[in-house]
Amino acid sequence: MSRTNVLMLTVYVILIASIAGGLCFARSRVLGRPDTNVSQEAWQQWRQEAERQSAGQGPVTRRVPTATEAPTVLLLRDHFGACLTLTLMISTVLYATLAFMIRGVLFGPKLQLHHDAKQRPIA
DSSP, X not given: OOHHHHHHHHHHHHHHHHHHHHHHHHHHHHHHOTTHHHHHHHHHHHHHHHHHHHTTOSXXXXXXXXXXXXXXXXXXXXXXXXXXXXXXXXXXXXXXXXXXHHHHXXXXXXXXOOOOSXXXXXX
């Protein structure tokens, strides 16, 4: 395995580990915070405002959210596996695309410039 492949693999592992770690950290912060009552009250206040605006008393007509808990809590508690899987899959595809392009730039065929007027490249 070449040094370039080892370097790209190392960067990939660090990228995936930091993304997974960051998402797990965000989940633990959202689910384990002591001010859950404050965020729950803010969500209930938003639901009441949306209900008021659904009656046509606001700048737009809104639908009342059916969830009794904040969306971030629901997302990171009930759908964490799907969020983590999708995030890692998208990151992998983007990294592979970028790595492919960088390898092409660094190790692809070199462009030959013709400085002689008698030699013209075939178009």
